[in-house]
Amino acid sequence: MAVAFKAKLWNIGAEAQLYAGAIVAVLLGTGAVPSPFVLPVTAVFAMLAGALVLLGPALLKTRLGVDEVVTTLLFNFIMLLFVSYLLEGPMKDPMGMGWPKSEALLKEARLPRIAEGLRLHWGFVLAMIAAVVVYVIERRTSFGFEMRAVGSNFGAARFAGVPVNRVLIQTALLSGGLAALAGWSEVAGLKGHLSQDLSPGFGYTGIIVAMLALLNPLAVIGTAIFVAGIFVGSDAMSRAAGVPTYIADMLLASALLFMVLAILLTKMRVVRG
Amino acid sequence: MSQANLRAGDTVLRLDNITKRFGALVANSGVTLDLKRGEVVALLGENGAGKTTLMNILFGHYQADEGRVEVFGQTLPPGNPRAALAAGVGMVHQHFTLADNLSVLDNITLGTESLWSRGKGRAVARARIAALSSEFGLAVDPDARVGSLSVGERQRIEILKALCREARILILDEPTAVLTPQETDALFDTLRKAIALGLSIIFISHKLHEVMAIADRCVVLRHGKVVGQVDTHATDRAALAALMVGSAVALPKAETRPAGPVLMRISKVSTRAKGTATGLSDLSLDLCAGQIVGLAGVSGNGQAALADLISGLLRPDQGRIEIDGAEPAAWSPRQAVNHQIARIPEDRHKTGTISDFNLTENAVLEAYSRPPFSRHGWMNWPAAQAFAKDVIAKYDVRCQGVLQRIRLLSGGNMQKLILGRVLEPGPKIILANQPVRGLDVGAIAYVQSRLIAARDAGAAVLLISEDLDEIQSLSDVIHVISEGRLSPGFARGSKTAAELGLWMAGQGFRAGDHAA
Numbered sequence: 030m031a032v033a034f035k036a037k038l039w040n041i042g043a044e045a046q047l048y049a050g051a052i053v054a055v056l057l058g059t060g061a062v063p064s065p066f067v068l069p070v071t072a073v074f075a076m077l078a079g080a081l082v083l084l085g086p087a088l089l090k091t092r093l094g095v096d097e098v099v100t101t102l103l104f105n106f107i108m109l110l111f112v113s114y115l116l117e118g119p120m121k122d123p124m125g126m127g128w129p130k131s132e133a134l135l136k137e138a139r140l141p142r143i144a145e146g147l148r149l150h151w152g153f154v155l156a157m158i159a160a161v162v163v164y165v166i167e168r169r170t171s172f173g174f175e176m177r178a179v180g181s182n183f184g185a186a187r188f189a190g191v192p193v194n195r196v197l198i199q200t201a202l203l204s205g206g207l208a209a210l211a212g213w214s215e216v217a218g219l220k221g222h223l224s225q226d227l228s229p230g231f232g233y234t235g236i237i238v239a240m241l242a243l244l245n246p247l248a249v250i251g252t253a254i255f256v257a258g259i260f261v262g263s264d265a266m267s268r269a270a271g272v273p274t275y276i277a278d279m280l281l282a283s284a285l286l287f288m289v290l291a292i293l294l295t296k297m298r299v300v301r302g
Numbered sequence: 303m304s305q306a307n308l309r310a311g312d313t314v315l316r317l318d319n320i321t322k323r324f325g326a327l328v329a330n331s332g333v334t335l336d337l338k339r340g341e342v343v344a345l346l347g348e349n350g351a352g353k354t355t356l357m358n359i360l361f362g363h364y365q366a367d368e369g370r371v372e373v374f375g376q377t378l379p380p381g382n383p384r385a386a387l388a389a390g391v392g393m394v395h396q397h398f399t400l401a402d403n404l405s406v407l408d409n410i411t412l413g414t415e416s417l418w419s420r421g422k423g424r425a426v427a428r429a430r431i432a433a434l435s436s437e438f439g440l441a442v443d444p445d446a447r448v449g450s451l452s453v454g455e456r457q458r459i460e461i462l463k464a465l466c467r468e469a470r471i472l473i474l475d476e477p478t479a480v481l482t483p484q485e486t487d488a489l490f491d492t493l494r495k496a497i498a499l500g501l502s503i504i505f506i507s508h509k510l511h512e513v514m515a516i517a518d519r520c521v522v523l524r525h526g527k528v529v530g531q532v533d534t535h536a537t538d539r540a541a542l543a544a545l546m547v548g549s550a551v552a553l554p555k556a557e558t559r560p561a562g563p564v565l566m567r568i569s570k571v572s573t574r575a576k577g578t579a580t581g582l583s584d585l586s587l588d589l590c591a592g593q594i595v596g597l598a599g600v601s602g603n604g605q606a607a608l609a610d611l612i613s614g615l616l617r618p619d620q621g622r623i624e625i626d627g628a629e630p631a632a633w634s635p636r637q638a639v640n641h642q643i644a645r646i647p648e649d650r651h652k653t654g655t656i657s658d659f660n661l662t663e664n665a666v667l668e669a670y671s672r673p674p675f676s677r678h679g680w681m682n683w684p685a686a687q688a689f690a691k692d693v694i695a696k697y698d699v700r701c702q703g704v705l706q707r708i709r710l711l712s713g714g715n716m717q718k719l720i721l722g723r724v725l726e727p728g729p730k731i732i733l734a735n736q737p738v739r740g741l742d743v744g745a746i747a748y749v750q751s752r753l754i755a756a757r758d759a760g761a762a763v764l765l766i767s768e769d770l771d772e773i774q775s776l777s778d779v780i781h782v783i784s785e786g787r788l789s790p791g792f793a794r795g796s797k798t799a800a801e802l803g804l805w806m807a808g809q810g811f812r813a814g815d816h817a818a
Contacts, residue, residue: 169681169683170679170680171681172679173681174681175670178663181657181658182655182658184652185654185655185667186656188645188647188654189635190635190639190668191667
């Protein structure tokens with residue numbers, strides 16, 4: 030998400046890309062691919078699926094000038110209903126006692142835990158690696174330079190000869206791929222199957238994380254852990270002390286608002302009078 | 303108020319020993335300035351000399367570290383724009399502060415009307431605008447939407463706005479930077495009426511001939527200090543320029559030269575009008591090696607379309623462009639760069655640079671995708687920094703280093719960096735769109751001499767400018783553009799300013815008549 034925002038491509042549809050990744054993880058991870066390669070293969074195809082989901086809105090934006098905020102946001106609902114259809118129909122687990130969930134992944138298709146007894150799985154490491162890779166792309170490659178140029182000043186980038194449309198589409202593919210990887214890792218690392226409650230709004234939380242990190246991919250790591258801590262902590266608080274879990278949403282919403290306000294105020298000067 | 307019974311010659315405004323520091327930088331140092339009733343004082347100085355800082359202190363946007371501001375004998379509380387407004391100081395900024403989607407009337411009353419008696423206030427304001435417009439010769443339609451007005455008209459509204467708020471002292475920050483010669487004349491007429499009615503004016507400008515035309519007295523700032531106060535009738539342009547930069551500056555004058563082979567040919571190109579921008583209509587133009595072609599014309603007559611066409615942003619709807627006798631396969635900004643076209647854009651803040659990027663990143667903005675700046679998709683930042691350092695040294699860009707953000711540079715230094723970026727690769731064709739707009743005398747001389755040097759090295763230069771003096775002192779061949787049509791070319795000096803003026807107004811040459 031931070032990737033797309035860097036190029037001022039407002040990808041609000043990470044939720045949809047995340048589910049796209051999750052669907053692919055389940056489709057390919059339940060016996061379609063021979064076992065030694067199943068993890069890398071499903072990961073790659075999950076990323077492709079996510080990229081494909083964002084390709085549509087990106088093309089609409091570059092070709093017809095359709096606002097990507099609307100298209101990506103609406104894609105979330107399309108994808109959610111599509112998942113619901115899959116879970117009630119073609120992908121429903123025959124042994125699932127009627128619950129709308131998919132077959133479980135094969136053991137080989139799942140990401141191992143980092144240590145026995147922890148819920149922490151290798152997806153966490155993968156996410157950190159992804160953040161570092163994105164950082165390197167932004168700072169060290171000419172594509173990253175193009176991305177930052179398009180995001181900072183579209184007109185100047187276009188004038189200077191940056192192929193702006195190509196950059197926007199490539200950025201969309203990267204962003205969609207990464208969101209789908211998150212969905213894949215959620216299924217392969219934690220849940221083991223696809224269900225409708227796979228993501229309690231991770232795609233939207235991602236927006237907050239990206240903004241709080243000021244779109245810096247390395248800062249995203251720390252911010253994500255912080256935000257996750259608040260969410261998990263709120264669950265624990267609600268179990269232990271009866272505090273409503275909504276407190277987490279409120280905390281983050283106010284954090285985001287204060288952050289935006291702080292950015293605004295540092296750019297302006299308060300004048301008395 | 304006491305100001306009503308002041309006589310001509312009484313001091314209305316006094317800046318007393320103003321000093322302002324920003325960290326280590328002393329922006330104003332012991333500046334003292336008097337303004338008398340009915341007087342026009344021109345504030346002259348290079349970019350960064352401290353003119354804007356001084357005016358911001360006067361208007362209460364900044365607080366001075368030392369010194370005080372006295373208006374009509376009363377000391378203004380520091381750092382309070384409202385007090386300055388109430389005391390009768392009105393400011394017209396270089397960049398207008400108008401809301402495009404509101405009417406003229408709304409813009410003028412904005413911020414002054416009370417919430418409750420809106421209807422009544424508007425009627426009063428309407429009458430007042432009508433009275434002031436006729437008194438000062440500022441014709442405007444109070445119900446027109448500001449977005450639909452020309453730059454000159456918008457400036458009139460800014461002035462009206464100040465007058466409506468009972469301003470007795472007008473500060474004009476580079477008011478003519480965006481005006482055509484005719485609009486400038488109209489502005490000066492207005493200002494003369496204002497003086498006759500007892501207003502006083504501080505006029506900030508770079509253009510010395512305008513200062514000579516309108517000001518009674520010139521105050522010259524350099525490095526934050528007043529280095530000279532002279533009566534305009536006792537001085538001349540050369541002396542003022544020398545005061546401003548601290549040494550005599552001669553604007554370069556190019557000798558005309560015979561043209562070399564045609565490097566770029568635009569033949570019978572038409573483009574559609576885009577929004578408010580005029581398109582081109584059946585325009586043909588040859589750019590020859592070793593020649594500067596000057597394009598004169600009133601702003602908004604197709605200059606933008608022609609510049610976009612050459613920069614690669616626009617493709618011809620009809621007609622064709624040829625470079626070295628061949629039509630380029632696909633036309634885009636990248637193609638233009640690859641065809642060795644150096645492009646100096648009109649707006650260096652918005653299209654020339656990315657303000658959040660540092661000098662290095664801006665220096666390689668066009669060439670980043672080629673070796674040595676990047677190989678196989680990986681940026682080579684050391685090479686980019688070396689290039690940026692080279693440009694900074696060769697083109698005399700004053701900055702803190704290659705990692706400084708470009709937004710912190712003055713306009714002149716920004717332009718020098720752009721100049722270095724596009725000229726260093728040794729271009730064949732140069733598009734210079736308003737290359738010296740808003741620059742100070744020193745920077746203007748520098749930019750112009752670089753363009754002449756590039757021409758002498760064999761480049762074909764197209765110079766687009768609204769400044770007739772600039773066109774006439776630099777160009778080998780001059781064309782006039784009007785409503786997207788190009789006049790026949792003629793040698794510099796072969797037409798009088800009056801003839802040029804007629805052509806600029808669209809009379810006197812026939813479309814398609816391109817006998818050069």
